[in-house]
Amino acid sequence: MQGPPVWRFASFPIVPASFEAKILSPEACVAARAGWPRPVVFTNGVFDILHRGHVSYLDEAAQLGAMLVVAVNTDASARRLGKGPDRPLNGQDDRAALLASLASVDVVTWFDEDTPLELIGRLRPDLIVKGGDYDMDKLAETALVRSWGGDAVAIDFEHDRSTTTLVQRIRAR
Ligand SMILES: Nc1ncnc2c1ncn2[C@@H]1O[C@H](COP(=O)(O)OP(=O)(O)OP(=O)(O)O)[C@@H](O)[C@H]1O
Numbered sequence: 001m002q003g004p005p006v007w008r009f010a011s012f013p014i015v016p017a018s019f020e021a022k023i024l025s026p027e028a029c030v031a032a033r034a035g036w037p038r039p040v041v042f043t044n045g046v047f048d049i050l051h052r053g054h055v056s057y058l059d060e061a062a063q064l065g066a067m068l069v070v071a072v073n074t075d076a077s078a079r080r081l082g083k084g085p086d087r088p089l090n091g092q093d094d095r096a097a098l099l100a101s102l103a104s105v106d107v108v109t110w111f112d113e114d115t116p117l118e119l120i121g122r123l124r125p126d127l128i129v130k131g132g133d134y135d136m137d138k139l140a141e142t143a144l145v146r147s148w149g150g151d152a153v154a155i156d157f158e159h160d161r162s163t164t165t166l167v168q169r170i171r172a173r
């Protein structure tokens with residue numbers, strides 16, 4: 001009697017995870033920028049432990065344009081933000097890889113400064129987005145992106161989550 005077909009996975013070649021190709025240096029982003037579909041949406045952050053609030057806002061941000069670029073703070077930059085002496089818990093390569101694995105994210109890059117101002121100036125996105133914890137009118141990034149006719153929006157929180165709260169809950173157990 002003939003049973004169902006048997007897949008011989010052992011003969012399949014192992015290839016690197018395809019999402020790694022979404023991670024580009026700032027210089028590679030600048031070189032590729034002219035060929036990117038518009039509007040280009042840009043956001044940035046530490047994204048130390050990815051949570052539901054992050055993935056929802058990233059998906060919504062992506063829907064505002066033709067592609068979404070996410071810039072993560074390098075570890076040195078993240079440490080200077082003062083989120084805690086042992087933060088970030090996840091290194092920049094891991095934070096970038098998790099973001100790159102999301103369907104909503106087209107490109108992941110990084111910046112080493114305290115703010116993404118310089119990178120935004122080099123990439124000239126059409127729209128910058130942050131979560132609803134930011135007042136966009138108060139950010140220097142907003143004035144910059146508006147200087148070439150772009151805009152800035154904050155997406156209201158749908159899910160009350162934060163990396164800091166998660167870390168506190170884990171440590172309290
Ligand atoms: N619950 C949430 N819903 C929607 N967006 C969020 C949420 N939390 C953070 N964001 C947004 O995600 C981006 C990265 O934020 P961040 O890495 O500071 O997350 P966080 O969870 O607040 O971390 P931390 O507690 O370490 O400050 C920012 O643009 C921020 O506005």
Ligand SMILES: O=P(O)(O)O[C@@H]1O[C@H]([C@H](O)CO)[C@@H](O)[C@H](O)[C@@H]1O
Nearest residue numbers: 044045046047073113114115116139
């Ligand atoms: O993850 P966070 O703390 O939301 O990310 C920070 O966002 C800042 C924001 O763009 C206001 O300037 C930025 O300056 C900082 O470097 C972190 O990316």
